[in-house]
Amino acid sequence: MASAIVVGSTTEDGRRPVGPGRRHSPFHRARRRMFVPFVYPALAVYMLIMVAPTLFTLWLSLNRWAGAGPMQWAGLHNYTAMFRDPVFRTSFVNTFWIVVGVGAAVFAIAFGMTILLQDMAGRRFARAVVFFPSLVPGIAISIMWGYLFNPDGLVNTLLADVGVHSHPEWLAQDNMFKVILIGMTWLSSGVYTVIFMAAVDRIPPELYQAAEIEGASAFQRFRYVTFPLMKDVVSVCSVLWCVGALKTFEFLLVFSAESGALPPTNIWNFAMYSYAEAFNPDGTADYGIAAACGVIVLLLTGLLMVLARRVLRRDADTY
């Protein structure tokens, strides 16, 4: 079946290779000259709103600062204090669960839904339905979940109606993080299902016809046709997921914290740790540690992106 796929090599940015002769043509020289004035404005904006704040964050992480007034040089103290802090370690584990645990669940569900919905009648409608949770703001959903899972909430009432009286205490501190993970999985699965289905839509139907003639099951069609031809999309999605998941914040805060307060530390992730250091409602802001945590997130994001791209690296298949 794989032989039916025409695989061709392209450059990394998807363009065809250009010969040395073409590079030096007057047209290309003129084009290169124009490159500079076109790129510089964008580069300047990028430097101003992305690179400069990043460098400032790095500088901040080496100081103690209450958010205004003078800074005090702290060297690497913010980092050492943070690494010794058990709550930072809890935040690390929770961040890992969100990025890897929820990520695995989201991608598994999205793949499963892609297989199930591929040949289903009314797939456009189904796609709209699975996408729906993504349209509702996460903050609204997290507030709603709080009410659904209250002891007298809808979930327990429905369970009682069907005769289930022994159920977990959904919002107990020991269970809250699990409920959050489930909520995030539910929120995100639809988006990735829709992206994966869009990727599947561009696969020529004759490949599936050939697979069918050869007696491939639904899973085999996914394994040998669908997945290889959507691998580039999966790679991009995995990067997008890692970046988004590392920054998960509002769902945790709204679901688990009361107005103006911090949530219990057993559900903190890196973003919450950083927020708590900068905006502890009862204390003086410590932007130094918050920035140090931000630097760690930046490094982790870079690392995860490289890893995700490496694991899924392959020349793009074309057809």
Place this chain on the structure above:
Amino acid sequence: MRRRQPPLLAGVALAGVALCASACGGSSSGGAGAAGSGAGGDHLTIWSQWLKGQPGQQFLQAAVDDFQKQTGIKVTVQWKGNAVVKSLLPALNSPDVPTDVVETSASQIQNVLYPAGGMLDLTSAYQQQVPGTGQTVAQVVGPAATSLATPTDAAGQTTGGPVVVPYWASATGVVFYNGQNFPALESAAPKDWDAFFSILDAQKAKNRRPLAQDGSVTSYNAVFYNDFLASILGPDALNKAETDKTGQTWKQPGYLQAAQLVERLAKGGYFTDGYDASKFPAMENKWANNDADFNVNGSWLPSEVGPVAAPGFDYRSFAFPAVAGHSAPPLNVTVSGIGVLKSSKHQAAAEKFAAFLLQRGYQEQVATEMQNIPIAKDVPAPPAVQAVKQAIDAGQVNTVRSPASLADYNAKIYFGLDDKLIFGKLSAAQFIDSMSSDSADYWKSKG
């Protein structure tokens, strides 16, 4: 066609840069300094903790309108809500701070804005006369509230002069009940926890879980241990144990006794079902519908549950009782009011406005319109919290405060273990052991 695209893109890019440049370096005409500079007279800018439509906003707007009419000073108020301090902090780095006055709780001002060097010492403002009272600001506010309006150092001791002129107060550790169900309590509140346990046990005997507790609010949970401990060992006992870098203070007598009282409540079936697995305000709403008998909460509770409460609910309260054989814990009070920015060019007008709010008429409106506790002595509070007001007027106020530097400790160590204690996941002895060892580890991690 493709050749036409680059100029278009370049135009868009340049327009973007121009837009950003104009946005980033835009005029600061909204700033406090600029606002008053060209108008000829004073122009006061206030950033307030209230949002439009809230009773506090309506009260303050009416007072501002009167102030403008009577003094000719123009006032612009921006209703920022709870995030007022968070919004203001970054602006302190600007040479043109966008407000003269911040109107919020003293603790927020002291913990966040004062350490950043942004607040004016208001000692001189406290010497002003309050119009129509024959008293100075210091006399109207009183020594206890003045202390609460003054910043503290790392040891929790007041330092410098007050940075807030408060006009209202709130208190936590207040026991609320429905006066219709317990009419006798209004004249004879339980004198200690033994007496209160008797009342709770009588309710338990009627198959009720008498105490409503929103366990999802860690600070509400901590009120029990805080106040038991303050009653047994005094209001500074918690600070002493928390700042002991060896953690050994937790092992001293009294700390365990306070934990045992919380354990008794947790394991004795006193708290409403679901208190440890629900989302605020589920449990206080249950109480407001008579599904529980008592709720230890803050003086704001009646206005908070008012819209969902059972018809005719008669809000009554008494202060957190003493542990038998000890004094009652002093009330934990937070004061809120006017702070003036050091950078303000209209400090005299700002101080005048602060004194203006302390006139008796406005203080009465704090009770009648805002449904809160007026700061001025002898001005009555709403009936639901009048008992609290009397305790404040009598000076039974906890002036020992947790230093801002302990906020991180509380968030990472104390609140978490206290939650486990009140949810019955830790015994009193385990709580003390954990507090002791985790405190030592925490301070070690801080180096």
